[in-house]
Amino acid sequence: MAMVDNDLPQLSHLDDYQRYGRQMVLDGFGLEGQLKLQNSSVVVIGAGGLGCPALQYLAAAGVGRLGIIDHDTVELSNLQRQILHTDKTIGSPKAVSAARAIAALNPRVNIDVCPTALDSSNALSILAPYDVILDCTDNAPTRYLLSDSAVRLRKPLVSGAAQKFDGQLCIYNLGDDGPCYRCIFPKPPAPEMAGSCEETGILGAVTGIIGNLQALEAIKLITGLHDGKASLLLFNALSVPPFRTVKLRSRKPTCAACGIEGQKIGAIEETDYVAFCGGARPDWLERGLEVSRPESRICVKELKSVFESNVNHTIIDVRPRTEFGICRLSRSTSVPLNILLANPAPYLPSDKSCQVFVLCRLGNDSQIAADAIRVIDSNLIVKDVVGGLRAWSNEIDPSFPVY
Numbered sequence: 001m002a003m004v005d006n007d008l009p010q011l012s013h014l015d016d017y018q019r020y021g022r023q024m025v026l027d028g029f030g031l032e033g034q035l036k037l038q039n040s041s042v043v044v045i046g047a048g049g050l051g052c053p054a055l056q057y058l059a060a061a062g063v064g065r066l067g068i069i070d071h072d073t074v075e076l077s078n079l080q081r082q083i084l085h086t087d088k089t090i091g092s093p094k095a096v097s098a099a100r101a102i103a104a105l106n107p108r109v110n111i112d113v114c115p116t117a118l119d120s121s122n123a124l125s126i127l128a129p130y131d132v133i134l135d136c137t138d139n140a141p142t143r144y145l146l147s148d149s150a151v152r153l154r155k156p157l158v159s160g161a162a163q164k165f166d167g168q169l170c171i172y173n174l175g176d177d178g179p180c181y182r183c184i185f186p187k188p189p190a191p192e193m194a195g196s197c198e199e200t201g202i203l204g205a206v207t208g209i210i211g212n213l214q215a216l217e218a219i220k221l222i223t224g225l226h227d228g229k230a231s232l233l234l235f236n237a238l239s240v241p242p243f244r245t246v247k248l249r250s251r252k253p254t255c256a257a258c259g260i261e262g263q264k265i266g267a268i269e270e271t272d273y274v275a276f277c278g279g280a281r282p283d284w285l286e287r288g289l290e291v292s293r294p295e296s297r298i299c300v301k302e303l304k305s306v307f308e309s310n311v312n313h314t315i316i317d318v319r320p321r322t323e324f325g326i327c328r329l330s331r332s333t334s335v336p337l338n339i340l341l342a343n344p345a346p347y348l349p350s351d352k353s354c355q356v357f358v359l360c361r362l363g364n365d366s367q368i369a370a371d372a373i374r375v376i377d378s379n380l381i382v383k384d385v386v387g388g389l390r391a392w393s394n395e396i397d398p399s400f401p402v403y
C-alpha cells in the first residue's frame with residue numbers, strides 16, 4: 001500500500017491539490033509556491049477597474065488572506081470594467097460586492113472587508129497585517145499615502161494605473177533598495193491635471209490587463225519567482241508592441257520618504273495628503289450660480305426657456321467630437337475645447353444680439369471656453385451652461401443619455 005510521506009508539508013485540504021494543480025506543476029512553483037500563497041496575505045486598496053481583476057486572480061490562485069478596502073458603492077457606469085460587480089450589486093459597497101464574488105470563486109480564501117476610505121489616520125493600522133500592498137486606486141493623495149505607508153511598514157507596493165488606452169505598472173519599495181513612488185514622482189500633478197476615468201474615459205480591458213499584472217507580480221513576489229529588479233512597465237493598447245519597460249534605479253538618497261540623506265516627511269498620521277497634492281480637486285460641478293458671476297452662467301431650466309422663446313441664440317458644444325457623436329442637443333454646433341481655445345473667432349456670431357451658450361458634459365470645460373470667448377469679444381453675451389448635459393438629463397429630459 002502506498003504511504004503518504006508525512007514529513008512533506010501539506011496543503012490545508014486534499015482537493016486543493018486538484019484546485020491548484022495546474023500551477024503547482026510549474027517549474028519553480030511547486031508545492032512550496034502554493035504553500036507560500038496559502039500562508040500569504042495581500043491587501044487591495046480600491047475594488048474598481050484594477051482591483052476587481054487583481055482580486056479575482058489572487059483569490060483564484062489561492063492567496064490565503066485578502067483585504068479589500070474601498071469606501072465607494074457600485075454604480076452602473078462601473079460595470080464596464082469593474083468585473084466583480086453586477087447589476088444586482090449596484091448601490092452596495094464595492095468592498096462587500098467584491099468580497100461576495102471572491103468568496104463564490106474560492107471559498108477557502110479568508111477575506112477582510114473594509115468599506116472605508118484609506119486615509120492618513122488609518123493607513124498604517126489597516127495595511128500592517130498584510131505581506132503585499134496593491135494600489136488599485138485612482139487619485140494622487142492615496143498614491144502618496146500608500147507609498148509612504150509601504151516605506152514605513154517595509155512592504156512591497158504593487159502599483160497600477162490606467163486611463164484611456166494606457167496603463168502603468170510598478171513595484172515600489174522592492175527589496176532593500178527599490179525606489180518608492182516619491183523617488184520617481186517627487187511632486188504630485190496639479191489637481192486639475194489628474195483627470196478621473198469619468199472625465200478621460202477608459203477601456204475596460206486595459207484595466208483588466210494592468211489589474212491582472214498586479215496580481216501576477218504579487219504572486220511572483222510571494223512565491224519567490226520575482227527577479228527583484230525594479231522596473232516601470234508602460235502599456236498602450238494601440239501601440240505595436242503594446243508593452244515597454246523602463247528599468248528603474250535604486251532608491252534616491254535624497255527622497256523625502258525613503259532616502260537616507262535625511263527623512264523629510266513627518267509622521268504619516270499628521271500628514272495632509274490632499275493638501276500635499278494641491279488641495280481638493282476644484283469641484284466645478286458644485287459651483288452654483290450665485291458663487292460665480294450669475295450673469296455669465298445659465299442653468300438648464302433657463303436654457304429650456306430660451307429654447308421655447310424666440311431669443312436669438314447659438315449653442316456651442318465644446319466636448320470632443322467623439323462625445324458629440326454619442327448624443328447632442330439639436331441645433332448645437334460642435335467646436336471641441338482645444339480648437340475653440342486656439343482661435344474662438346471663427347465660431348462666434350457676427351450678430352452681437354445673438355447670445356452664445358457654451359455647453360459640455362459636466363459643466364467644467366464650458367466655463368473655460370466661455371471665459372476665452374469673452375476675452376476676444378466683450379460685446380457678446382456669453383453664458384456657460386451650469387452642470388452641462390448631465391444637468392440637462394437630470395433636470396430637464398430624462399430620456400437624454402447620461403454617460
Ligand SMILES: Nc1ncnc2c1ncn2[C@@H]1O[C@H](COP(=O)(O)OP(=O)(O)OP(=O)(O)O)[C@@H](O)[C@H]1O
Binds near residue numbers: 046047069078116136
Ligand atoms: N483612499 C481610498 N480608500 C479606499 N478606496 C479608494 C481610495 N481612493 C480610491 N479608492 C477606490 O479606488 C477605486 C478606483 O477604481 P476606478 O477608478 O475604476 O473606480 P471609480 O472611482 O468608480 O471610477 P469613475 O471615475 O468611473 O467613477 C474606486 O472604487 C475608489 O473608491
